[in-house]
Amino acid sequence: MSWAPAFLSNPERFMAFSRWAAPLFGLIAVGLGVWGLWLGFNVPDDYQQGQTVRIMFIHVPAAWICMFIYVCLAVASFLSLIFRHALADAAAQAAAPLGAAFTFLALVTGALWGRPMWGAYWVWDARLTSVLVLFLIYLAYIALRASLDDETKASRAAAILALVGAINLPIIKYSVEWWNTLHQGASVFRADGPTLAPVFLWPLLIMGVAYLAAFGSLWLVRIRGEVWKRRAEAAAMRTARG
Amino acid sequence: MNRLVALLARETALAWGRGGGPMVAVAFYAGVATFLPLAIGPEPTRLAAIAPGAAWVALALASLLSLERLFERDYEDGALDQLVLSPAPLELTCLIKCLGQWMANGAPLALAAPVAAIGLGADPASAPLTLACALLGGLAFAFLGGIGAALSLGARRGGLLTAVIVLPLFVPPIIFGGGALDAFAAGLPWTGGFALLGAYALATVAVGPIAMAAACRNALS
Amino acid sequence: MIRTLTIEDAALRRGGRLLFEGVSLTLQAGQACALTGPNGSGKTSLLRAVAGLVRLEGGAIGFGDVDPHDARGGGLHFVTHADGLKPARTAAEELAFWSRWCGGSEATAQAAAEALELVPLLRLEVRRLSAGQRRRLTMARLLAAPRGLWLLDEPLSPLDARWRETFGSLMRRHLAEGGLILAAVHDPLPIPTLSLELPA
Numbered sequence: 001m002s003w004a005p006a007f008l009s010n011p012e013r014f015m016a017f018s019r020w021a022a023p024l025f026g027l028i029a030v031g032l033g034v035w036g037l038w039l040g041f042n043v044p045d046d047y048q049q050g051q052t053v054r055i056m057f058i059h060v061p062a063a064w065i066c067m068f069i070y071v072c073l074a075v076a077s078f079l080s081l082i083f084r085h086a087l088a089d090a091a092a093q094a095a096a097p098l099g100a101a102f103t104f105l106a107l108v109t110g111a112l113w114g115r116p117m118w119g120a121y122w123v124w125d126a127r128l129t130s131v132l133v134l135f136l137i138y139l140a141y142i143a144l145r146a147s148l149d150d151e152t153k154a155s156r157a158a159a160i161l162a163l164v165g166a167i168n169l170p171i172i173k174y175s176v177e178w179w180n181t182l183h184q185g186a187s188v189f190r191a192d193g194p195t196l197a198p199v200f201l202w203p204l205l206i207m208g209v210a211y212l213a214a215f216g217s218l219w220l221v222r223i224r225g226e227v228w229k230r231r232a233e234a235a236a237m238r239t240a241r242g
Numbered sequence: 243m244n245r246l247v248a249l250l251a252r253e254t255a256l257a258w259g260r261g262g263g264p265m266v267a268v269a270f271y272a273g274v275a276t277f278l279p280l281a282i283g284p285e286p287t288r289l290a291a292i293a294p295g296a297a298w299v300a301l302a303l304a305s306l307l308s309l310e311r312l313f314e315r316d317y318e319d320g321a322l323d324q325l326v327l328s329p330a331p332l333e334l335t336c337l338i339k340c341l342g343q344w345m346a347n348g349a350p351l352a353l354a355a356p357v358a359a360i361g362l363g364a365d366p367a368s369a370p371l372t373l374a375c376a377l378l379g380g381l382a383f384a385f386l387g388g389i390g391a392a393l394s395l396g397a398r399r400g401g402l403l404t405a406v407i408v409l410p411l412f413v414p415p416i417i418f419g420g421g422a423l424d425a426f427a428a429g430l431p432w433t434g435g436f437a438l439l440g441a442y443a444l445a446t447v448a449v450g451p452i453a454m455a456a457a458c459r460n461a462l463s
Numbered sequence: 464m465i466r467t468l469t470i471e472d473a474a475l476r477r478g479g480r481l482l483f484e485g486v487s488l489t490l491q492a493g494q495a496c497a498l499t500g501p502n503g504s505g506k507t508s509l510l511r512a513v514a515g516l517v518r519l520e521g522g523a524i525g526f527g528d529v530d531p532h533d534a535r536g537g538g539l540h541f542v543t544h545a546d547g548l549k550p551a552r553t554a555a556e557e558l559a560f561w562s563r564w565c566g567g568s569e570a571t572a573q574a575a576a577e578a579l580e581l582v583p584l585l586r587l588e589v590r591r592l593s594a595g596q597r598r599r600l601t602m603a604r605l606l607a608a609p610r611g612l613w614l615l616d617e618p619l620s621p622l623d624a625r626w627r628e629t630f631g632s633l634m635r636r637h638l639a640e641g642g643l644i645l646a647a648v649h650d651p652l653p654i655p656t657l658s659l660e661l662p663a
Contacts, residue, residue, distance in 0.1 A: 081456075136410040143406050147397035150478055156460040157393045161407060164389055164453050168411055171442070175414040178438070179421060237479050248563045252556075259551055320545025327514060328564060329537040462516045 011087055011227060018220040025217035032210035039203035052116045057203050059109035061211040062102050063131060069099035069215060070134065073141070074166035077159035087223070089155045090230070092162065093145065094222035098215060100138035106131050126180035130173045137165045246330060246338055253342025256315075257308075264308075264350035271304040271351060275358040290363035294372065294423035297359035301351060301376055302383055302412050308347045309387030309408075310394075310401040312339060313454075317395045317461060326462065336454035337447065340388040348380030364427065371426050375419040375439060382415040382443040385450035392457035414442050465538045465611035466492045467527030468513070468643055474521035475508050482508055483661050484521065488645075490657070492611075495634065495644035497652055500661030506647035507543070509661070510614045513645065514541045526612075537566060539612035544621075546601040550590035554581065554600055557589055562607030575606035578633075594621035602630065605637075613637065615646040627653060 040057035073095045079088035110128050111121040122128070144161055148154035258264065278296050279289055316322040325335050355376035356369035364372070390408035394400045422435030467490065474484035482505030490496055498506050511517040513524055515535035526534035548557050558581070562572035576582050579599045584592060592600065598621045605613060613634075619627050631653030634644055638654070646652060 133410050133413050136406075140407045140410060143403060144393060144397070147394070147399060147403050149398070150396070152478075153396065153460055153463065157457060160453055160456050160460070161393055164411070167449065168414070172410070172413050175417040175438075178435075179417040233479065245564050245566070248560055252560050255552075256549060315549075316547070318545075319547055319549070320543055321547030321549075323511075323514070323516060323541060323543075323545070324547045324561065324564065326516065327535055327537075327539065327541055329533075329566075463518060 014087055015224065015227065018224055022217050022220035022224070025213045025220065029210050029214035029217055032206050032213065036203045036206035036210050039206065043199050043203065052113060053200070055109055055113040056200070057207045059106060059113055060204060061208040062106035062109060063127070064208055065211045065215055066099055066103040066106055066131065066134060068212070069095055069102060070138075070166070070169065072219070073099060074162050077162035077166075081156060081159040081163070086230070087227070089159070090223050090226040091219070092159060093155065094219055094226050096138055096141050096145070096158075098218055098222065100135065100142060102211070102215070103131060103135040103138055107135060124180075126177045129180075130176045133172050133176070134169065137169070141165070245328070246334065249325075249330075249335065249338050250342055253339050254346045257312075257343045257346035264347050267304050267308040267347050267351055268354045270307055271300055271354055271358060274300040274303060275362060278362065286363050290365075293359050293362035293364035294368060294427055295420050296362055297355055297364070297372065298375070298379070298416065298420050298423060300358065301355050301379065302416055304351055305348060305380055305383035306387055306405055306408060306412075309343065309384065309391055310404045312343055312388055312391040313395055313458060313461075314391065314400060317458075322458060322462060326459070332455040332458060333451040336388065336392070336458065337451040340384045340447075340450070340454075343388070344381055344384040348384050349377065352376035352380050359423075368423065368426050371432065371436070372423060375422055375436065378436075378439050378443045379415050379419045382439070382446045383412065385443075385446035386411045386415075389450055389453045389457065392454040392461070395457065395461035415439060418442060464641070465526050465529050465534055465643060466641065467525075468612060468645065469525045469527070470509075470513070470522070471525070472522040473509070473512065473519050473524065475505055475512060475517065476520040477505070477508060481520070486522070486659070486661065488657075488659050490643050490645060492641040492643060493638045494657060495638055495646065495652065495654055496657040496659055498645060498647040498659050498661070499649070501663045504661040504663055506661060507616055510541065510543075510616055510645065510647055513612075514539060514614055534612070538610055539614055540565070540605050540608075540610050541614045541616075542601055542605065542618060543616040546597060548589045548597060548600065551588060553586060553588055554592065555585035558585065558600060558603055558607070561604050565604050565608035565610070567604075567607035571607040572603070575603040578606055579603050579629075595623060595626060598622060599626065602633070606633070609640075611641075612643045612645070615644065617648060618646055619648065619650060619652070 036057060040054055043053070045051055045053070073092055076088045076092035076095060079085050080092055107128070110131070114123060114128075115121050141158055141161055145154050145158040148157060275297065278292070278300075282288060282292070313322065316325065326332055328335070352373055356372040359372050360366050360369060387404070387408050389411070390404040391400075393407055394403040397403050418435045418439035420435075422432045422439060425432040425435060468488070469490075470486060470488040472484075473486045475482045482503075486509065488496060498509065500506055508517055512519050515531065525531070526538065529538055547561070558572055558576060559569070562568075562575065567575075576585060579602060581596075581599060581603060584596055584600075589597065589600070598618075602618075618630065622630060634652070634654050638644065644656075646656075
C-alpha cells in the first residue's frame, strides 16, 4: 500500500483533500458544461443531421465516461480486494451507481439521437449494444452488493464481480463488434469518426472534460458520504456495546 | 489425484440428482422451445430463420437454471468447509464441481439441442455443429454460472441474483455460438465463430475457478 | 503432524460486532481444551478461525513448526453439526467419499465403520439416519484419516450416554497418540481438559 498516494489511502487526509476538491470539481463541471453547451448550441447545423447533431454533445461524452468509471470501479475493487483497504471499498461502492447513471444517460440520449438518425429509437448497433451490456454489469454489481447482509462479504463479493467484469468487458466489446460485422444491418453513423470538423470537436472535448469533472465531484461527495455513514455506524456499535 | 477423481464422481452424481437433475433442465428446455412457435406463429419459413438462434438462447437459459444451487447446498450443509480443509487447492475443487455439473447437466442438454433446433425447423445437416456448439457453450455456461453461483452465496434471492450476475457474462459465448450456427445455416464459413467459442470456453475453464474460489472463501469467512 | 496449537491475543469481529479479544491458548501434544462460554460468545467462530475459514481481527494462530497452510490443508479435522452429508446419498457412499477426501483409504474407512458400529447402517440413505447416527458417521472421518488436531463443535450433543462414553475413549486414545483436541462444549467432556472460557 506504500506506493498508493498517501493522501488518498489515509482517510483523514482524504477527507481534508476532498473537502475542497469536490466543490472545486463541481464548479469546473458547471463552468465547462455551460461553456460547452453554449458552443454546442451555436454550431452550424450538420448538413446531414441538421439540429439533432447537438445531442452528440450530451451523448458522446456520457458514452466515454461510463467506460472510464468502470475502470475506476475496477481499480478501486482491486485495491480493496488485495489490500483490504476500506477507503478503496468506499470508492468502489460510490462509483457504481454513478457509472450506472452515466451509462443510462448514454443509452437514453443514444435512443433519442437514433430516432431522427436511424428512424428507430433503438438499433442493434455494436457500440450501443456494448454500452447496454455495460449497464447490465453495473446493475449486477449494485444488485449483488445490495443482496448480501454482511457488509464485509458484500464488498469483497462485489469486488470479485467487478474484476470478472473488467476481464470480460474487452471480450464483450470485441464479440459485439464481431457480431455486428456478421449481421450487416442498419447503416451505422460514426458520430466520433475522424472526420469530425473542429467546430464540432471543440465543444465535444469541453463537454468531455466537464463530464469528467462532474464525475470527480460526485464521486468524492459520495465517498465522503460513505465514510461518514461507516463512522456513524461504528460509533453506534460502540454505544450499543456500552 | 485420487481424491479429485472421487470428488468428480460425487459431484456428477449429485448434479444428476440435484433438483430432479438433467431431466428437469431438459424439460425446461423443451418447454421454452415449445413456447417459441406459440408466440411467433407456426409458419415454417419464419421459424426456420430463427431456429438455430432460438435453440441456442433456450440452451443458455436452461443451463443457468440448473446452476444456481451449484455451491448453495454445500455452503449450507457444511460440505464446503470440508472441501476447503484439504490439500487440494480450492480452485481445483471448484473446477471439478463445474466439470461434474457440465457432465451431468450440460451434456444431456447438449444432446437435446439439435433435437430442439430441428423441431423448430433447422436444417438437419446442422445437427452435428449444434451439438458441438452446445457442448462447448455448455462448458462456458457452467463455468460462468459457477462464478455467479459462488458470488451469490448467502444472498437473499440467490437464484435470481445469479441470473442477473451471469447473463451479461453470457454475451460472448451467445454471440460466438449463435454466429457459428447462423453462418452455417446461411452457407457461410462458420469455423471462425466456432473457434472463438472454443477459445472462450477454455478461457473460462482456466480463469473461472480463480474467481469461484475467491468467492467461496469470502462467503465462508 | 500438528504437535502444538498456539492462539495469541486473538480478537474476532463478526458483522461489525467484536466477539472477543485478548484470547490466548497454548495446546501441546496430548492435551485437550474445552472451550466454553454463553451462546454468541464466539466459540464456533474461534474454531473456524483456527481452521482458517475466518480471519482474525487481531492476534495470531500458530501450529508450531507446521506451516499454517499445510496445517489447514490436511492437518486438522473440523466437526460441526453442519456435517456436509447429503440426505439422498447412502451412508456407505458418504463415508467412502469423505474418508477418501480426507486422505484415508477404503480399509481405514471400513475399520472406522466397524469401530463406530456403522456397518448395519451403511446401506441406508443419510436422511434415514438419526442425529446421533449422523454424528457417528461424521466422526468416522476422524478415525479413517488420522490428523493431529481435532476441532470439535458440540461433539457430544446428539449422542446418547453410551456413545458419549465411547467417544470419550476415542478422544483419550487420540490424545495418547499425541493428538490435540479443541472442543466447544456446553457440558464437560468425559476426559481431563484444559479450559478456556470466552466472556459474554
